[in-house]
Amino acid sequence: MNQFMQMAYDEAQQGLAEGGIPIGSVLVHQGKVLGRGHNRRIQKGSAILHGEMDALENAGRLPASVYKECELYTTLSPCCMCSGTILLYGIPNVIVAENTTFMGEEALLRSRGVNVEVLDDPKCIEMMQRFIREKPELWNEDIGE
Amino acid sequence: MNQFMQMAYDEAQQGLAEGGIPIGSVLVHQGKVLGRGHNRRIQKGSAILHGEMDALENAGRLPASVYKECELYTTLSPCCMCSGTILLYGIPNVIVAENTTFMGEEALLRSRGVNVEVLDDPKCIEMMQRFIREKPELWNEDIGE
Numbered sequence: 537m538n539q540f541m542q543m544a545y546d547e548a549q550q551g552l553a554e555g556g557i558p559i560g561s562v563l564v565h566q567g568k569v570l571g572r573g574h575n576r577r578i579q580k581g582s583a584i585l586h587g588e589m590d591a592l593e594n595a596g597r598l599p600a601s602v603y604k605e606c607e608l609y610t611t612l613s614p615c616c617m618c619s620g621t622i623l624l625y626g627i628p629n630v631i632v633a634e635n636t637t638f639m640g641e642e643a644l645l646r647s648r649g650v651n652v653e654v655l656d657d658p659k660c661i662e663m664m665q666r667f668i669r670e671k672p673e674l675w676n677e678d679i680g681e
Numbered sequence: 682m683n684q685f686m687q688m689a690y691d692e693a694q695q696g697l698a699e700g701g702i703p704i705g706s707v708l709v710h711q712g713k714v715l716g717r718g719h720n721r722r723i724q725k726g727s728a729i730l731h732g733e734m735d736a737l738e739n740a741g742r743l744p745a746s747v748y749k750e751c752e753l754y755t756t757l758s759p760c761c762m763c764s765g766t767i768l769l770y771g772i773p774n775v776i777v778a779e780n781t782t783f784m785g786e787e788a789l790l791r792s793r794g795v796n797v798e799v800l801d802d803p804k805c806i807e808m809m810q811r812f813i814r815e816k817p818e819l820w821n822e823d824i825g826e
Contacts, residue, residue: 556724579740584738584766592730593807600825620765620786621729627826636821641765680770 537657539603539635540564542607547587548572548663552580552621557589557671557678558663561610563627565593567588571595578677586678587611588618592625603627611660615679623648633660637668638679682802685709685754686778691703692719692732693756693808699724700815703808706734706755708740708772710747716740722823731823732756733763737770748772756805758785760824768793778805782813783824 537545540562547560551574567578575589576582585593586611603625613635614622622630622645630645632654642652668675684692692705696719701720705719706758712772718735721727730738748770756816759767760781767775767790787797813820 582738583742583770584734585741593727595728596726597822599726600822604824610700616765616768617762619766620761620763620768623761623765625728668738675747677742680748 538609538632539629540569540607541611541663543569543572544587544611544633545660545663546589547572548660551579551587552663552667557674558667559610559612560661561587561591561608563591564607564609566606570598570606573660575678578648578674584617586615586618589621592621598625600626607631609633611657612656613638613642614645615640616644625674629653630661631655633657634663634664636661637664643667664667666678682804683754683776685714685752685756686756686776686800686802688714688717689732689754689756689778690808692717693734693805694800696720696724697808697812702819704755704757705811706732708736709752710750711755713784715743715751717806721817721824723754729762731760731763732758734766738765743748746770752776754778756802757809758787758789760785761789764790767795768803774798776800778802781806781807782809789791 544560548558552558557575563571571594576585607629619641689705694705697703704718716739720732764786788804
């Protein structure tokens with residue numbers, strides 16, 4: 537596993553340890569981490585802090601020119617909220633650990649020119665499969681179902 | 682102006698008074714306000730707290746069944762982040778004060794079955810036109826440009 541995806545996985549595991557939903561994300565610019573985060577729905581009673589959103593929020597306000605040279609690593613295929621945010625900021629590269637347990641808006645992202653790479657990572661698939669099996673009600677809430 | 686849009690406008694004006702970007706939003710369920718908010722990019726150094734996101738965050742965690750009976754009022758046409766969030770939660774009705782100063786993802790929302798009503802409100806158009814004229818750099822940052 538690439539170092540940045542490992543960091544996203546570590547974020548997801550931290551979320552899990554906090555009693556949260558195990559999804560993590562890292563924003564990278566020219567090899568440097570600008571922000572990292574994980575889903576904080578449970579921890580903060582948040583409706584918007586998915587892993588990707590938390591990473592972007594932790595990166596703080598950035599010039600448009602920086603986003604446009606970034607990669608966003610995420611342990612799970614980005615939902616429509618997170619995909620919309622990727623489009624808002626024009627992040628050109630999204631690296632997704634897996635889309636087996638949840639298929640996000642990869643087609644929309646690609647149709648707008650975003651390069652989406654899916655790794656099919658077995659560790660991340662197993663992590664989400666277990667979570668969905670153990671806490672289906674939290675998972676459904678997180679994806680608006 | 683409808684009472685809920687007036688509330689969204691008041692939120693926008695509060696944001697302006699705080700030195701922020703004047704966009705406000707209100708989430709309504711069966712005639713009751715569940716959350717209201719305004720853009721807090723400047724106030725909180727936030728990359729994700731657009732007006733709509735702030736209203737949803739202030740509403741807290743809600744069951745999917747509630748979102749699916751809500752209306753979201755917003756003073757400005759929702760960008761792709763906010764539109765993606767509307768789609769995530771399946772909010773069926775979005776009332777937009779204006780899309781003259783910024784055209785968001787109304788077509789995407791409609792293509793996914795969301796009812797989008799645009800009011801062309803002169804007060805909201807004037808508010809944003811003035812802000813964009815006076816603080817173009819903040820406005821551009823907010824829309825990723």
